[in-house]
Amino acid sequence: MKILITGGAGFVGQRIALECLKRGSLEVGDGSIDEIVLTDVSEPAFWHPGLIGDSRISTRFGDIGDAQFVHSLFDVSYGVVFHLASVVSAHGEQDFDLALRVNLDGARNLFEGIRHQENPSNQQARVVFASSIASFGGDCMPDVVDDVSKQTPLTTYGTTKVIGELLINDYSRKGFFDGRSARLPTVIVRPGKPNLAASSFVSGLFREPLNGEDCVIPVEPTLSMPVLGYRNIANSIIKLAEVDAALLGNDRAVGLPALNLTVQEMMDALKRVAGNRHLGEHILKRDEAISTICEGWAQHADCRRALSIGLPIDTSVDDIVSQYIEDYLDNE
Numbered sequence: 001m002k003i004l005i006t007g008g009a010g011f012v013g014q015r016i017a018l019e020c021l022k023r024g025s026l027e028v029g030d031g032s033i034d035e036i037v038l039t040d041v042s043e044p045a046f047w048h049p050g051l052i053g054d055s056r057i058s059t060r061f062g063d064i065g066d067a068q069f070v071h072s073l074f075d076v077s078y079g080v081v082f083h084l085a086s087v088v089s090a091h092g093e094q095d096f097d098l099a100l101r102v103n104l105d106g107a108r109n110l111f112e113g114i115r116h117q118e119n120p121s122n123q124q125a126r127v128v129f130a131s132s133i134a135s136f137g138g139d140c141m142p143d144v145v146d147d148v149s150k151q152t153p154l155t156t157y158g159t160t161k162v163i164g165e166l167l168i169n170d171y172s173r174k175g176f177f178d179g180r181s182a183r184l185p186t187v188i189v190r191p192g193k194p195n196l197a198a199s200s201f202v203s204g205l206f207r208e209p210l211n212g213e214d215c216v217i218p219v220e221p222t223l224s225m226p227v228l229g230y231r232n233i234a235n236s237i238i239k240l241a242e243v244d245a246a247l248l249g250n251d252r253a254v255g256l257p258a259l260n261l262t263v264q265e266m267m268d269a270l271k272r273v274a275g276n277r278h279l280g281e282h283i284l285k286r287d288e289a290i291s292t293i294c295e296g297w298a299q300h301a302d303c304r305r306a307l308s309i310g311l312p313i314d315t316s317v318d319d320i321v322s323q324y325i326e327d328y329l330d331n332e
């Protein structure tokens with residue numbers, strides 16, 4: 001079986017590829033993984049060493065908003081597609097046209113490619129689309145969001161994610177493929193450099209002090225956010241690809257299991273886990289643009305539906321920080 005990962009050079013794409021290589025097979029179709037195609041708009045600044053030199057990994061670079069390029073990816077057929085390519089939140093607020101081109105046109109290009117790919121085994125491809133908890137927002141948003149909360153996002157990014165979720169439901173209803181949407185909370189701890197997501201500081205508040213650098217906290221420390229550890233993001237998304245469609249019914253969008261934590265609780269966890277390591281400082285300096293976006297997001301998530309279908313949840317933020325130190329600092 002071949003797997004396609006769009007946004008495959010990104011943070012989550014690389015984590016999913018690593019986990020797929022480690023497992024060797026998924027509980028989907030004929031299971032065994034022959035090839036993982038990572039497609040992205042350009043080479044990343046950093047490839048995880050675990051992906052380099054593995055003969056099952058190949059790369060294809062091009063713009064997902066370009067229908068011809070996406071069409072060219074389907075010279076082979078894929079059993080599983082993880083669709084992660086996206087303009088992210090703050091970037092989408094800066095560039096409306098780009099957000100629509102990449103997130104909407106890109107999704108349509110991809111979904112049409114999967115719909116029309118050769119399918120000799122007559123098995124529907126499994127497709128997981130990375131949506132976001134940023135698909136909630138506005139006056140309708142309840143204090144705690146769950147899988148039946150109304151989605152009225154206050155960002156262009158969130159709006160494109162809601163549309164993506166609806167397309168996944170409809171392509172699945174029509175039998176074009178077997179799709180699912182994973183509604184991601186903020187994933188911590190992103191290694192390397194920040195991206196253009198408004199939530200980027202949430203990884204920075206661990207990463208920068210551990211590198212001995214100061215980190216500006218642009219929101220109030222009392223702000224609460226649902227978060228998920230980077231090891232479990234791959235486990236959750238893969239499990240969502242594997243679950244029986246009957247467990248999902250006709251609403252294929254699932255909020256991934258998250259811990260609801262305040263920024264202060266995360267800063268405290270870093271100090272607890274870091275022990276005697278020298279840490280850079282947290283500098284509280286409110287940024288109106290970032291605060292407005294983050295305060296407009298859901299601050300608490302109820303993920304009982306995800307847990308009921310077997311998706312994993314992190315044990316604690318302390319464990320996530322310990323894993324990051326083990327994977328990215330002590331093993332370098």
Ligand SMILES: NC(=O)c1ccc[n+]([C@@H]2O[C@H](COP(=O)([O-])OP(=O)(O)OC[C@H]3O[C@@H](n4cnc5c(N)ncnc54)[C@H](O)[C@@H]3O)[C@@H](O)[C@H]2O)c1
Pocket residue numbers: 006007008009010011012013039040041042062063064065083084085086087088102130131132133184185186187188195199
């Ligand atoms: N990481 C999080 O905290 C988080 C939270 C909610 C949702 N998500 C969603 O999960 C997915 C993966 O997030 P991530 O953290 O890995 O982000 P990322 O920025 O690391 O990866 C996204 C990838 O999409 C690629 N991309 C952008 N424009 C493209 C284009 N025109 N053509 C092809 N590829 C393009 C980027 O180059 C990048 O590698 C995204 O869809 C994101 O919206 C992530």
